[in-house]
Amino acid sequence: MSDVPDRPAPAADSYKPSCVLLVDDIPANLRVLYESLNGRDYRLLVANGGAQALEIARRSHPDLILLDIMMPDMDGFEVCRRLKADAATGDIAVIFLSALDDTADKIHGLELGAVDYVTKPFHPDEVAARVAAHCKIQRLERELGQRNRQLELVRDRILHSMVEGVVGLDGDGRVSFVNPAAERMLGLPAESLLSREFADWEPVVLRDTAGIALAERREASVDELTLPQPDGSAVPVELRAAPIADADCPAGTVLVLRDLSERRRVEAKLHRTSSELNRSHRELREAQMQLVQAAKLESVGRLAAGVAHEVKNPLAIVQLGLDYLEQVVSLDETSSQVLADMQQALSRADTVVRGLLDFSRERELDLRACVVNDTINDSLQLVRHELTQRNIGVETQLAADLPDRPFDADKLQQVFLNLFMNAMHAMERDGTLSIRTHYGPVTAADLGPHARDAGFLPGERAIHIAIEDTGPGIHPANLDRLFDPYFTTKRQGEGTGLGLSVTRNIVRLHGGSIDIENRPDGGARAMLLFPPQGVPAELVPEQGEPMTRTRSERLRATHR
């Protein structure tokens, strides 16, 4: 605390002899009084009448007045009344001097505010003893008052500088003091809090807790309660209510309010920071896994190209060898069948190798203006026979207003063929393959995880291609692995496990995204999104069509 209260000056420094005013209209009496006090440690003043006494009292402010009652100009009672009525002289102690040994007069004098009386004829020692006693009382009272004021000052300073809100309640539950922090937390100025009965307080829990401390004389606390503010906001506070325990003290209670806003803010910030950290960590791990995955794909791609090349030569040798033997050897039926089986096996091996090559060669796009809807129809034409055989119907809704943008039509056809084949294999027999295209804003429902990864934003305009089947849908356990290379649910020999991986990479090369999900009403849906403006610049050949490259450039590119 920087605000240290002023220390009270030590009493010794301000010590001066008590000042006593002697008032009597009879000089002989004054003399007796004077002599009985003179020589002791007093400053003595004298007045010979009421009016003069008032004047001196106001001017010199004595500590004590010895006041005669019977005086011709103004009697002592009147003088006393006037002294007490005047703020400047009200605190001066008055001792009446009276010849009257009358109880009624004595009581009247005390009622007027006098502290004592002395009966004439005076005994000098008695006068001196009474004056000394009252001067001592006077001084002690003054010191007490001063100490009290200093204590109050210290208390106020402490209360003012406290972060906690402090509210004092008296025995009746009225607010006796309140510090600025409490005013702020309670949202009300001290004026309206003071003398307010806590029965009117909100919220109820505040009232109840204070009530326990007041009525049951024991501590009570609430870990967190919310104080409503005039502006509609709320302040969270911790409340402790403690009875004022001193037995001499009137029953009362102190409420201490600790504002939890800052702590909550710090906690919330900590929580945010920690969840941000968690998220960064998760993202980092994902990025790392993607890197590993990418590296794996990269090496798989290279491996695939190498394997394909190495396998194709032996395949070619076997193929031509078989063809030659068929020409030059005359075969019986069994041998012919053997050769036919070998031919078929060769063709299957070639299919697998071709799949590997497709997978390894997704980096190059032959971009030309291409009408997506036409590519869809061409692709459908290629599977028409199989669709008919399987009794699968086709529904198309192809929007005419798709924007022109470059595509690699062959690769796009590969994408559609893959998706159509998957749909057909899922449905097996009987069902509907539906294909819809449109150009419009991306909705939340369109935004699958891959679309988000590709950077599509809600409201952004994109070419939408939805391909839906009425098959059994995809087992949830497989949804995450659909695009993994070599993942397949098809029987051995039916699929390479590269179809969707190749498909996704082709779509990505075009700057698009593909998400596959189960439809709520059954079957699966592939949702493709393509930006209208084309593909990232680095994937577009520098000038014109890619075919203007020299052959060796192209050949080298394909070897990568």
Added chain:
Amino acid sequence: MSKKKILLVDDEPALTRMLRLNLEQTGRFEVREENRGTNALRAAREFRPDLIFLDVMMPDIGGDEVAEQLKQDPELRKIKYAFLTAIVTKRETGTGAAEISGETFLAKPVKRDELLAVVDELLGA
């Protein structure tokens, strides 16, 4: 009519042998094998083929480079040639040969029928 001459350039002897056997079996062609790409030009000068099959990927020299050298050579520039490749897939070539940038590509594994069809087409038979 004299037999048409065909030079086969591929680093894989078994492959050139199979190609030769299939071609010779027709009785219409005289065939010579060359398994070193760098010897292709010399073989062409000696043999004077009507048609050359060039493997694209050979360890010593690429088939496309051999083709460039053929075109630069005043004596050999008229000789027709086609590429044999394991890299261009059948999807791109379809069945038979494909023309890419004006060049003819034959995808491995090539079938006898495809081979003969391409030869006939190139030799205008």
